[in-house]
Amino acid sequence: MHYLRSTPVRRLWMRTFVALLAAVLMLALAAFLLYHDRTVPGVLGALIFLICFLAAFFTAITHSFTGDCPACGARQKHLGGIHRCDRCLAYGEVVNGEYRELAVDCVHRSPVFAARVNEQCFMPELCSACGSPSTRFQKLRIIRKHFAFDLAVPHCDLHTGGAYLATEHVKRENVWSEIPVVRVASYRFYCEYLKQNKLAGDTSKPPLPA
Numbered sequence: 019m020h021y022l023r024s025t026p027v028r029r030l031w032m033r034t035f036v037a038l039l040a041a042v043l044m045l046a047l048a049a050f051l052l053y054h055d056r057t058v059p060g061v062l063g064a065l066i067f068l069i070c071f072l073a074a075f076f077t078a079i080t081h082s083f084t085g086d087c088p089a090c091g092a093r094q095k096h097l098g099g100i101h102r103c104d105r106c107l108a109y110g111e112v113v114n115g116e117y118r119e120l121a122v123d124c125v126h127r128s129p130v131f132a133a134r135v136n137e138q139c140f141m142p143e144l145c146s147a148c149g150s151p152s153t154r155f156q157k158l159r160i161i162r163k164h165f166a167f168d169l170a171v172p173h174c175d176l177h178t179g180g181a182y183l184a185t186e187h188v189k190r191e192n193v194w195s196e197i198p199v200v201r202v203a204s205y206r207f208y209c210e211y212l213k214q215n216k217l218a219g220d221t222s223k224p225p226l227p228a
């Protein structure tokens with residue numbers, strides 16, 4: 019990965035502590051089940067608690083930071099790993115105590131850069147896997163309760179699977195709703211997609227109050 023600007027991050031100790039507490043609880047439940055119930059349902063239940071333990075432990079260690087977006091300065095909570103600013107939509111990564119803005123030529127090993135999508139959106143003429151000029155399309159489909167559509171996503175001759183359709187949950191006027199997103203591996207594709215669909219956040223103004 020290549021990086022541009024960076025800002026320091028600070029650990030949220032309360033969030034770290036709560037996540038660690040949840041992890042210990044999950045581990046205790048898994049051990050309790052394994053000790054008292056060696057039947058198939060008992061072992062399966064213990065496995066589920068073990069997976070929850072790993073998720074809580076991972077959250078406690080790597081996703082419990084706060085810091086300011088290096089692109090627009092907006093305060094971000096629950097920082098960790100690859101993170102999208104909730105104001106300007108720029109992606110950054112938390113590495114060695116710093117929140118680093120991704121350079122546009124970054125390519126992630128899997129499609130992680132997510133942008134809102136609909137049937138009429140514009141697609142950049144770039145491969146969604148590597149960011150090179152595209153030569154063909156790959157048809158993707160999403161079917162959910164409230165929406166269903168197909169989308170042709172550009173790829174180059176060398177790549178397939180640079181994108182997939184998924185959903186995110188957003189809160190509008192106190193109501194959670196599910197919206198479709200396209201996830202891509204090329205950050206150049208993501209940035210260009212935001213521009214062409216007028217989704218890019220404004221990074222020239224000072225940040226909103228935290």
Ligand SMILES: [Zn+2]
Pocket residue numbers: 087088089090091092103104105106107108
């Ligand atoms: Zn930002």
Ligand SMILES: [Zn+2]
Pocket residue numbers: 145146147148149150173174175176177
């Ligand atoms: Zn490609």
